[in-house]
Amino acid sequence: MLYKTITKENFRRMIEGLMEDNDVFGPKWRDRDKNGDKVYRFLKLNDFDELQMDYTRTYSSPKNFFIPFKETLSTYDLAETEWDQQIRYTVHPRVIVGMRACDINALRKLDEVMVKSAFPNPYYFARRRNTVIIGLDHEPLEDCFCRSVNADVVFKGFDLFLTDIGAKYFVAIGSDTGYRIVDRFGGEEVSEADQDAFKSMKKRIESKFKTQVDVTIVPELMDLEFESEVWERWGDKCMSCGSCAMVCPTCYCYGVEEDVDLSFTHAAKQRFLYSCNLIDFAMVAGDHNFRPEPHIRLKYRYYHQFRGFVEAFNQSLCVGCNRCGVACLAGISPKAVIDDLNETEQR
Amino acid sequence: MKYLGIELPKPKVAVFGFTGCEGCQLQLANNEQNLKDLFELVEVVDFRLISSDKLGGYDIAFVEGSITTDSDVEALKAIRAQAKLLVATGACACLGGVNNLRERFPLPDAVAEVYGEHKIESGQVRRVADVVPADIELPGCPISKLEFEWLVRQLVMGVEPQFPRYPVCVECKQRINTCVMDMGILCLGPITRAGCNAVCPRNRAGCWGCRGPSEEANYESLVEILREHGFSEAHIAERVSFFNAFSGNQVLPVLE
Amino acid sequence: MTLKIPRYDINREPFMTQTPDFNRKSQLLQTERTYKARINAAIQLTPEEKLFQIQILDPKERAQFSCLPGQFVMVELPGCGEIAISISGSCSNHEFIEICIRKVGKVTGMIHRLEAGAMVGIRGPFGTHFPMREMNGSNVLLIAGGLGIVPLRSSIYWVNEHRPDYKDVTILYGARTPKLLLFDYQYEEWRKVFNLTMHTIVEEPDENWTGPVGLITQLFDQVPIDPDDTFAIVCGPPVMFKFVCDHLSALGLPMQRMFVSLERRMHCGMGKCCRCNVGSTFTCLDGPVFDYWSVMNLQEAI
Structure with a gap:
């Protein structure tokens, strides 16, 4: 991999230059919570100063740039007994600045499912190929546990990845487009001092992890403790509201619905993000529900994240961002549930 | 009307309003650009807001408002006897709705407060389903015109409409809203049926439950959360009783 | 100084004009493209079950469709929905496909109302087969x-x-x-x-x-x-x-x-x-x- 550095002034020119001809998205301050803390969201930048390079985390993940919450798969013009089907893929190029390592690793996991598995998904592929990702390192927050699930560092899946080393950013270059961007906007060779600064920043980041989740035998526990009361304990709190899956950078379960317009001349097939926690996720026609209780649905969310995906791709689906834990009003977080599961095993 | 070779019947439709603000009836007449298509699908035989015709012989009756007087009860029973399908339309018809607030006061006091010396006929606030069976409940305060149009399509296709079973949070998160509870605003989103596109939380108002409970709503968990967030029993009780959406459960706090 | 990000137009890739072959799972396909199929015969087996003999309209698509016992197809009525249905007829018959549908929900109920001559959309075949x-x-x-x-x-x-x-x-x-x-x-x-x-x-x-x-x-x-x-x-x-x-x-x-x-x-x-x-x-x-x-x-x- 190639590395360069870019001064913060040149970084500003870079973002402003990219904004000239492209849609550029980045973390913006959107709300304040009741403690006065800022709540961030990835939004379109109209001005460089809107970009919050010191943001903590976005409430929702940037997943929706690649898997929108709602997406038209195909449209139809209906005739008397016939129809004409149209399929178009969205290919509007854009740039996302400020994605964390965990979020980029999340995309790499989604790549496994959406691009590298059977039936590559052209909708996802088109968006992925047309999105330039400029990642950004950060000091872990209180509850970040990406390190426990090996998602704290990233070497692929981005165009550029920045680490703040004071007056400059240390830049890892992950693609030809990334190289051209850095080159155009004043990228410099890495000096020995830059390298030292990078090293100490990385050390600093590493030393700041506070939350650890022991996932060593979680895949096995998912089977061994399948009937454990841990699930009912957390399931009783679960409101089956799907917030966890919506904010999650990797949850990709979806539903498909079709509808016709009021004149019965146009129809559309739409895909919308679903959650395995919702009551009718596994309900079939005739109202039989394979997963009738909240704790069973909750358990399967964990089963997919920490067992099923591991079996299929040798890694958990969870990237340790704890957005689900933050969004869950009932306080259900991977840390809490997995700690509980581990303790059950010890008893 | 033919849909991919399937003959779709053109049902006769009537709209009736009882105690309510007529906002839902207004919604039915809204979205003017679609009215032409709507009238191709259904024949409107009785709808005071758009025509003075009272033709009768309807198949589907949309009933708006809550039921408060004896004459309303009789009128509703007559509608039920005629209609093959009765759709309780809007929060007042489905839940009692805002009108139900009056039940907090002795009836004579409430009447006197509003009408003074003037005599009016009024009684207990009832849902449509308290008086006659409702085949379908189209929720919301007011109802959504888009959802109504969707419902008409389902009915014309002869399909049993499936309203979202899950709570408002799903749609709220899909709009990438910051959770209003995190901002200190009481919200009933986790126990309220989705389908409104989270319009109130979107505008930082919190959810008031106008669409009624989501399926198998977890009241225990939400009440505990609301208490932890520091909302008083009175505040919670006030909110959950506002549309009378959650009456009958034993978990949520009730007004003193 | 500016830089315009080059646009990758997937809509111009060859697969956009090709008939998707769902047996070639690793290739980029128009995954939602359905074959239009005409109902040759609709036979009421019981009040709840109906057997449909359907023929893919396009000869090229029809020739390409190849399945094995136990596999299923997605059957679509545009604007109504799509459901998974097992293939019930002979897989060596390359002229028509037989599917038997029980009336249980919205889509199956609507498909039951289709008569001979009407059309449905078909994607597939999907899934594993009996190892005959x-x-x-x-x-x-x-x-x-x-x-x-x-x-x-x-x-x-x-x-x-x-x-x-x-x-x-x-x-x-x-x-x-x-x-x-x-x-x-x-x-x-x-x-x-x-x-x-x-x-x-x-x-x-x-x-x-x-x-x-x-x-x-x-x-x-x-x-x-x-x-x-x-x-x-x-x-x-x-x-x-x-x-x-x-x-x-x-x-x-x-x-x-x-x-x-x-x-x-x-x-x-x-x-x-x-x-x-x-x-x-x-x-x-x-x-x-x-x-x-x-x-x-x-x-x-x-």
Whole structure:
């Protein structure tokens, strides 16, 4: 991999230059919570100063740039007994600045499912190929546990990845487009001092992890403790509201619905993000529900994240961002549930 | 009307309003650009807001408002006897709705407060389903015109409409809203049926439950959360009783 | 200084103008493109079940469509919805596809209203198949309960088309009532022309029923089973196939020689929507046909 550095002034020119001809998205301050803390969201930048390079985390993940919450798969013009089907893929190029390592690793996991598995998904592929990702390192927050699930560092899946080393950013270059961007906007060779600064920043980041989740035998526990009361304990709190899956950078379960317009001349097939926690996720026609209780649905969310995906791709689906834990009003977080599961095993 | 070779019947439709603000009836007449298509699908035989015709012989009756007087009860029973399908339309018809607030006061006091010396006929606030069976409940305060149009399509296709079973949070998160509870605003989103596109939380108002409970709503968990967030029993009780959406459960706090 | 990010227009890739071949799973396909198919015949089997004989309109698409017993297709009525339906006819028939649909929900209800001449959309085939070739040289037990005869029927056709490859082939079929025994007009042909042994049983007989009464496992008394040289295909509701497979297990039939077809909710058929997901297993990709050993290892399958 190639590395360069870019001064913060040149970084500003870079973002402003990219904004000239492209849609550029980045973390913006959107709300304040009741403690006065800022709540961030990835939004379109109209001005460089809107970009919050010191943001903590976005409430929702940037997943929706690649898997929108709602997406038209195909449209139809209906005739008397016939129809004409149209399929178009969205290919509007854009740039996302400020994605964390965990979020980029999340995309790499989604790549496994959406691009590298059977039936590559052209909708996802088109968006992925047309999105330039400029990642950004950060000091872990209180509850970040990406390190426990090996998602704290990233070497692929981005165009550029920045680490703040004071007056400059240390830049890892992950693609030809990334190289051209850095080159155009004043990228410099890495000096020995830059390298030292990078090293100490990385050390600093590493030393700041506070939350650890022991996932060593979680895949096995998912089977061994399948009937454990841990699930009912957390399931009783679960409101089956799907917030966890919506904010999650990797949850990709979806539903498909079709509808016709009021004149019965146009129809559309739409895909919308679903959650395995919702009551009718596994309900079939005739109202039989394979997963009738909240704790069973909750358990399967964990089963997919920490067992099923591991079996299929040798890694958990969870990237340790704890957005689900933050969004869950009932306080259900991977840390809490997995700690509980581990303790059950010890008893 | 033919849909991919399937003959779709053109049902006769009537709209009736009882105690309510007529906002839902207004919604039915809204979205003017679609009215032409709507009238191709259904024949409107009785709808005071758009025509003075009272033709009768309807198949589907949309009933708006809550039921408060004896004459309303009789009128509703007559509608039920005629209609093959009765759709309780809007929060007042489905839940009692805002009108139900009056039940907090002795009836004579409430009447006197509003009408003074003037005599009016009024009684207990009832849902449509308290008086006659409702085949379908189209929720919301007011109802959504888009959802109504969707419902008409389902009915014309002869399909049993499936309203979202899950709570408002799903749609709220899909709009990438910051959770209003995190901002200190009481919200009933986790126990309220989705389908409104989270319009109130979107505008930082919190959810008031106008669409009624989501399926198998977890009241225990939400009440505990609301208490932890520091909302008083009175505040919670006030909110959950506002549309009378959650009456009958034993978990949520009730007004003193 | 500016820089315009180059646009990658996937809509100009060759696959956009090609007929998607769902058997080439690793290639980029228009995954949502359906083949238009005309209903040649719609036959009411029972008040709830209807058999549709459909033909893919485009000759090129029709020639390309190739399936195996046990696989399924996604059947779409544009604007109404799409459902997963097992292929019920002969897979060597390249002219038309037979599917049998039970009226249970919105989409199936609407499709039931379609008459001959109407059209549906088809994507597929999807999923795993019964390993018919692996069974060459052995006895085959084909066991169905209720609607389970629908996916099983394509393997009955297969056996007939490759009859010399198999030793004794026996169909055991149970339904709740005699009227619910599907395809009864074909039993004579299966016995006499296909040279299969067939036993039927019902739980609730009517006045005309002269056959055995009870659960399907009772039929095992009438069938000699050589556990060392027999394969079984078992289709039916989970309680039924569990009972049957456990029974066969007890007779010494290895679990890896018993095949069942699972039914789950599916929205995509391509391992993406997760509606049929159990852990790492996708019923649409890894199934619907599983050997019984794999099913035993699936949490929640039964």
